[in-house]
Amino acid sequence: MASSQHLPATPGVQLLTIDADDAGQRLDNFLLRILKGVPKTRIYRGLRKGEFRVNKGRVKAEYRLQAGDVLRVPPVRTAEEGAPAPVPxxxxxxxxxxxxxxxxxxxxxxxxxxxxxxxxxxxxxxxxxxxxxxxxxxxxxxxxxxxxxxxxxxxxxxxxxxxxxxxxxxxxxDKVDKRYLALVSGKWPRRLSMVEAPLEKNVVQSGERMVRVAKEGKRSVTEFSAQERFTRATLVEAKPVTGRTHQIRVHAQHAGYPLLGDPKYSDPKSEALTADLGLKRLFLHARSLRFTLPGQGRVEVQAPLDPDLESTLEVLRKPL
CATH class of the missing domain: 3.30.2350.10 (Pseudouridine synthase)
Structure with a gap:
């Protein structure tokens, strides 16, 4: 077992063998757990530079550890306090x-x-x-x-x-059914039940992460269905068939119907409507999960819209 719950910071390199209990975890999450008191910035910098290695090779932060992997941990210094920042x-x-x-x-x-x-x-x-x-x-x-x-x-x-x-x-x-509710600008067409457009991550100069539709991007598919229609907006259900970053947001924008309250993927019309409604956040909500876990059975969970999103719909329902 990688007996590394309280791994000390020492002058030498440590080699840890991953056991079955720790298999499946992301490398960055594993390191954050075992290197108590080491600043997160130090861990992520070490990952980018290849200081942390698995089976003698460079790996990314999102690498999933496997049983039997040998993890190289370089000498690291703990923060003076030695404790993570408390969550408010x-x-x-x-x-x-x-x-x-x-x-x-x-x-x-x-x-x-x-x-x-x-x-x-x-x-x-x-x-x-x-x-x-x-x-x-x-x-x-x-x-x-x-x-x-x-x-x-x-x-x-x-x-x-x-x-x-x-x-x-x-x-x-694709055996987890995930459904989202989104409020989009404009009248979503009845015939538009699927958006299939390849997506590519693109970091802009400010360092902000953006995603765009690009031929060389990864295959991306989202199913959409209108749930409630308003004069200037449509409440849609979105089911991501693939799981790309910002997929629902970019696909809705690509179709010509950006999500309201979206600071990254908008147009002047959606921005104006967001302001008119007094909406202060992105209108996107992961409302349901359905799947079957072997040995446990069916799990079906729903989460209602938050009050601020529900109140936005109430404004739209009022006659002009």
Whole structure:
């Protein structure tokens, strides 16, 4: 076993052999857990420079560890305090209220808008750090998948490595039914039930991550269906068939109907309508998850729209 729960910072290189309990975790999450007190910026810098290696090779932060992997950990210094930055109480209280499903191996949280799923890139904490602070006795909490910081809704967090591996397998084979609600600018056409356009990540000069439709991008497919029609907007259900970054947002923009409240993928019409409605956030909500876990059975969870999004719909429902 990689007996590395309390790995000390020492002058020498450490070689850790990954066991079955730690298999399936992202490398960055594993390092953040075992290197208590080491600044996150130091860990991510070491990953970019290739200081942390698996089986003598360079690997990316998102690499999934496998049983038997040999992880090279270079000498690192801990921060003076030696403790992670505390998560503000208002976030832990909010997350505690938003746990909508729990069993021995899985948590599902209705994530609030504005909370990232994990720290990094200038953020000291996110949903996973929040949960780890709330449940210090649970050493193996890991994100199963991600949501954008501004998107609200259902996020799965595994409590056991075996559940994490099984859910990743279901996600890879498209056996997790994920549905979102989005409010788009304009009248979504009845005939438009699918957008298929390849997507490519592109980092702009400011360092902001953007995604664009490009021929050389990865295959990306989203199914859409109108749920409620308004004079200037449409409430749609979106089902991502593939799981690309910002997929629903970029596909809606590509179709000509940007999401309201989207600061990255908008047009003058959607920006004006967002301002008219007084909408202060992205209108995108992960509302349902359906899947079957072997040995456990069917899991079906729904999360209602947050009050601020529901109130926006009420404004649109009022006659002009």
């Amino acid at each position: 109480g208002y976030w832990t209280e909010e997350v505690a209220r938003r746990i909508v499903y729990e069993d021995d191996g899985l948590l599902i949280i209705n994530k609030p808008s504005g909370l990232a799923v994990h720290g990094g890139s200038g953020l000291n904490y996110g949903l996973i750090e929040c949960l780890r602070q709330m449940r210090p006795q649970e050493r193996r909490l890991e994100l199963v998948h991600r949501l954008d910081r501004d998107t609200s809704g259902l996020v799965m967090v595994a409590r056991k490595p075996a559940v994490l591996r099984e859910l990743h397998k279901l996600l890879r084979t």
